[in-house]
Amino acid sequence: MSENKYNLIVIGGGPGGYVAAIRASQLGMRVALIEKDQLGGVCLNWGCIPAKALLRSAEIHHLLKAASAFGLRVSDMGVDWSAVVARSREVAGQLSKGVAHLLKKNKVEIISGHGTFQSANSISVSRDGAETVTLSADHIIVATGARARDLPGITAGSDRIWNYRQAMTATALPSSLLVVGSGAIGIEFASLFAEFGVAVSVVEMADRILPNEDTEVSAYAKAQFEKRGIRFLTEAKVTSMEETASSVEAVIETNTGSNREVFDCALMAVGVVANSDSLALEKVGVELKNSSIVINKCGQTHVPSIWAIGDVAGGPWLAHKASHEAVATVEHIAGHSNAHPINRANIPGCTYSFPQIASIGLTEQQALAANHKIRKGNFPFIGNGKALALGDADGFIKTIIDDDTGEILGAHMVGAEVTELIHSFVLARELEATEDEVGMTMFPHPTLSEALHESVLSAAGKALHI
């Protein structure tokens, strides 16, 4: 094999790309990974991880404010925002180094630069505008991710009109913040800044916040966020935004009319757009739809040697989905005996707000729309001993059970640490456990997990603590 000839080239070193490269190497392939920026992609550097580090600071802040309720005295409490950001960057940096180490350990060749397609089997890599090398491979996986979407006429990325990058590295806390979009990203930043005393307004086009979640979860979460001082404008849209030296002026259109409001800063969180441009995909005939690469269930594009995984291949835009697609696609390419396409009906969603939100499967509305005859389970954390001990008993776990088969069609949670509880339902669904098996499972006491057990039991009228 010549020096620049590989079994597999992966473009992009995020949670899709680097996982693909490692798995391919494990399966005996010679792998090159092309990354133009930092290993770990948005997730590690500008998304999941640094955001969770920031939210941890906010959570501790929230607990300290309530210290007296726990019998503790705290004085001279304050926020050093730049230190909060610094810690977040440190955590991200640590993980990014970890990825580099993992790739090295697995003998993946890391090529720094921007890759563009020369042909269906070759990639030209350039750095600072100059071509450095041309690589060829039997297979090429595109894992270039996605970036924040702009609204028409509003371009984020400035000092006052932010996307997630500016939001997580803001030099100072704003006094007021307009968040456009109430998906996971918008809600997490709203929670973060509201906790640190920022006056946060969230604008959502749909008639409810977190529109992908079950309506009961949306409504409950909205009330909780409002208690923490977040203001919501639903069925509303921002029609224009102007940045001045000291503020952002936004025109917000609601059912009741159009209002001009002034904020210190604004965060655009209206979804993402695939990084499918500037790869010369059109040159090799890869098909796109709304900027996402069109793939089959194994990740293959219309060009047999070209594959795509993660955000660039369409939603949901989640790191764990990208990583799983990576493994499934690489194993499929390798002809691995146990290769399986990912189960798209079983991708969990988590929002790390206060309270947290997590869900899997069908919402009540989706289950009914799909003509399922359902039974609903619900258990509030107020009935859970561990939640009371934590002093964090807001929220509930709702389960949607198929009345005929006992299949767990969906689970929807809001409350303490629910992002750490959802995996039980993901596992149960993956193993196709029904309500009977979950009902028979012993959950340790005292834990929050008992609430999910009780929720499933309650769907059959068998809950014990409510």
Next chain:
Amino acid sequence: MANTVTEYVMPKLAMAMNEGTVADWLVQDGDYVEAGIPLAAIETEKVAYDVESPVSGYFYSVVPVGQTVDCGTLLAHFCTEPRRPDAADTSANSSTDLPADTLGANEARSKRDPVAPSVVDSASDTAATSEPKRLKSSPLARKLGKQLNIQLDALTGSGPGGRIVKRDVMAASESKTHQSAQLATAAEASGGDILATLPMSGLRKTIANRMVQSLQNTAQVSCHWESDITRLLAQRAELVEQEDLLGTRVSVNAFLIKALVYAIRQVPIANANVVNDEIVIHRNINMGMAISIPGSTEYDSGLMVGVLHNVESMGLVAIDKGMRSLIARVRNGEATSDDLSGSTFTLSSTAGIGPPGLKTTPVLNQPNVALLGPSTPVERPMIKDGDVKACTMLPLSFTFDHRALDGEPAARFMAALNNALEKPSLLLT
């Protein structure tokens, strides 16, 4: 109290049975079971048997429903005390004592339709739910299988490690619906391209496996010739006239079996089985007969080999009667284990179905080393003693396993058979 334990092993219910599947336990763990009551449904490749309890005692299963094990493998315990045996308990007798008793004691009842292991039970609230199963399936798949009446053991799992999951059951259910829909529309004709989709399962799968195995593991050679059966038919006509007296309308096949007995006596190695690298030549001639049976749909067919034992000691009439009742038992699903095992030679006829003069290359019925495939006779002008005569010629295809049988004995066998068919008086010898 001392708990005396009797071990119950997978019985050997037929000569050719090497393994069996516990299709169902007919008693519950912990039940006190009297000797002689129906104990379990045991399935082999071909037949399902209900076996009776050989002893009395408290029953505790060891092998769960659905599991396939070798004959002689421990299946269950019979205890004198109502508790599962432990290390301290004494053994009443050795496990190998029982299968022979079982073989003798049980009147084996067979069903053509395989009985499905009741894997669905595990989804219910009853006790034996957590027992391990060889058939890997999800709880949801089992529940759906029960609801949609889909037998899981007939499915190929698409989950990790071949686990049967919801989508497999749904696909099977859809294909079942699809099939009935297709069959319904077939009457109206034209419609779609697919007339019917038939699952490769159950009997079909067994046939497929055996055919492929036979072709892969043997050195099959097929030969063809025609025997003049004009005289044989004349003799048969005499017997047919006596139908009322004889109690049967003696068939050409009965003559053929007689002729095969004659030829086997000349060349005994044609009456043999290859078993574990040994060629076992048999004294008794157990005639395997390929019997067509109805398939699962009007488009499908089924095939089973019935066995007429000890034809060497039978006359034409006995052979004919035995053959007719064997075919009826197999087709009605009433075949006993003996009816379906122990063949030493196979007869696979397409006579009366295929066109006159048809030549075939029949696939050996393993472990038999030889098979005769007669087909529909054809009228031909033949030169006999210098004259042209109208003769009825029987086309014969003979397949032999060259691993066991070389060309010379095979040719001698065919010559002997031809001789017997053309000079039917030899059949009286």
